[in-house]
Amino acid sequence: MRPVRFRAVTAAFAAAMLLASPAVMPAYAQSNNGPASVADLAEGLLDAVVNISTSQNIGDGGRAQPRMPAPDGSPFQDFFDEFFRDRQGDGPRNRKVSSLGSGFVIDAEEGIIVTNNHVIDGADDIEVNFADGSKLKAELVGADSKTDLAVLKVEPVKPLTEVPLGKSDVIRIGDWVMAIGNPFGLGGTVTVGIISARGRDINSGPYDNFIQTDAAINRGNSGGPLFNMNGEVIGINTAIISPSGGSIGIGFAVPTELAVNVIDQLREFGETRRGWLGVRIQPVTDEIAESLGMDGAKGALVAGVIRGGPVDDGTIEPGDVIIRFDGKDVDAMRDLPRVVAESPVGKAVDVVIIRKGEEQTVKVTLGRLEDSDQLASADADGTDPDLDEALETVDVLGMTLAELNDEGRQEFAISDDVEGVVITAVDPDSAAADKRIEPGDVIVEIAQETVMTPQDVEERIAALKQDGRRNALLMLAGRTGELRFVTVRMD
Structure with missing residues (x-):
């Protein structure tokens, strides 16, 4: 699982609902709107879901292991002495770190398996464990950290079971889903829940568009599939919100509408081409x-x-x-x-x-x-000719402005390719200060009109006020030329 509060995908009350007696079960759970049992569905899918075990060799920098004394009179004294004696000495030593996750087969003939990038990131060895107890070494085909997806390949020695990728864009909030994975290294585990939300942004990457579900998912479920009731994968379980590391019913899966293109590119090129x-x-x-x-x-x-x-x-x-x-x-x-x-x-x-x-x-x-x-x-490093000498400063909207020249560029370390009107001071009690405008910022445009002198700024502000505008839209350049827009109240 990811080393953050978001872990792999979530909650168990729906499973409890399925076990409730008919006398107390809500009407919708007894009708065709919800599955009375998912046994047949799970039976056909379990063999396609795998346990992924990885190991990584990490050097300890030659540091000696601290010796822990055995209790006085312990019959294990000899064992303790031998254990720590073997770990003393000079020079760097390596230790092996292992981790567990989940994955699923999408191409049985080619031996293609999908999982999360964070499950295999940095691994020296990757081993895939199948539901029948067999194990195969896997090679990394490609990985993408931005969507947290990875594609592995094994060489099948016997026929594998694969599962199809479905269309996540047609699922609805409230639809039943089933997660299968490897929580806490226990092996194939089935949980059932619903789609709680779609299009979630959890600030984990630039393309966040997660499916949120309450199907119980815990450590070790990362990379496992989220199925619809047709047995199609509509998400790859990736993260959960959890203060304790266990499921609290809020988990997230990468939707297949986002994953399919990434998986195809990783298979074809070994990398993404966006x-x-x-x-x-x-x-x-x-x-x-x-x-x-x-x-x-x-x-x-x-x-x-x-x-x-x-x-x-x-x-x-x-x-x-x-x-x-x-x-x-x-x-x-x-x-x-x-x-x-x-x-x-x-x-x-x-x-x-x-x-x-x-x-x-x-x-x-x-x-x-x-x-x-x-x-x-x-x-960010381009250069252009310097501008002419500055005119006198003026005060507008709590900002002191001057025309940008050699002296201003040197004083505020402004790149030569930045053009506009330099802000030399900002009143701390002004609306400009509230918008975090600082000395050294350069006004490039006001209301999408280029300004080159403080007088240009005054004229644009006056025109906006005459038009009844309450805000002035400023395009500002930072010292290295990066642009941003801010609005400043003109009241």
């Missing part, structure tokens, strides 16, 4: 939506464009709000990275944006996310 748009984004708050003239807060606000990326041709610009990508709605900022990553590299997609209050559709050809780090690093 689509990449090449933008930096931030949430659209109610204040930002009001400043942009939008009906409500939705979409992902483009705070910057990566130099050399797929949209570094003006197709998408800072200040645009992406509300739809390749036919999929972007209701919140966190939706965009997931739908982009699920798209094939090189695919041409339609992106619906709001630019200066107008909805537009632009065509974008996606790059590869795995190639983005180098470009993003270079983007």
Whole structure:
């Protein structure tokens, strides 16, 4: 299981419901809406679920083991002496750390098994234990830490049992599900529950979209399957919320709608090849939506464009709000990275944006996310010619502003490629301070209009007030050029 409060997937009251007497059982549990027994279903699936055992050799740095004395007169004194004598001496020593998890076979002929990345991460040896007691060594085909998935391969010596991957996007809250796994190393264990929620973000990675279930899951269940009542895998059990490490009825599974593409890529390439748009984004708050003239807060606000990326041709610009990508709605900022990553590299997609209050559709050809780090690093280090000398400072909305010149760049260590109006001081009691605006920040745009002098800022603020706006939308550049949007009250 993961070494956090979130562990592997969750709760047992539904199993107790199945054991209750008919006299006290709720009407829905006696009807066709819930399974009276899952024995036949479980019997056909247990052989496909495996126990995954891993070991890792870790050096102890040559430190001697502390000697624990045996009780006076103990008959085990000789054993204690020999035990610790064998562990003394100079030089580094290795020790073996073992862990347990679960997995399931998706391709019996090829010997392909799916599990969690954290189950096998760092392992030197991986062994797969089957329900009939047989064991096979496994090799790692590929792993993805962002979705916590891994694909293993064994060489079958006899026919294996496989299970199909189903469609998690059609499940409903309240649907019955069954989890099979290896809790606490006990072997194949079946629990039943319902879908408690969908689309959960537990801040474990950039593509969080978990299924939440109350099917009891504990340590060792990580990587095991979550089945629908047709015997199809609709989730890979990954995490639980648990103060004690045991099930409290809140667990999470990676949905197959997210996992299938990752599994296919790991099988084909041994790595992921995700689509990449090449933008930096931030949430659209109610204040930002009001400043942009939008009906409500939705979409992902483009705070910057990566130099050399797929949209570094003006197709998408800072200040645009992406509300739809390749036919999929972007209701919140966190939706965009997931739908982009699920798209094939090189695919041409339609992106619906709001630019200066107008909805537009632009065509974008996606790059590869795995190639983005180098470009993003270079983007932060670019240089351009210096600007002219500064004009006198002015005070606006609790900020003291000056035109950016050589002296200002040196004083605040501002990159040469940043252009705009530098903030030299911020009133600690102002609305700007409340938004964590700091000296050294540079105002690039106000209400999506470029500003180059403090007088430009004054004119834009005055125009917004005349239009009845309550907030000013500022595009700010950090000292290294990273952009962000903030709204400042003008009351």
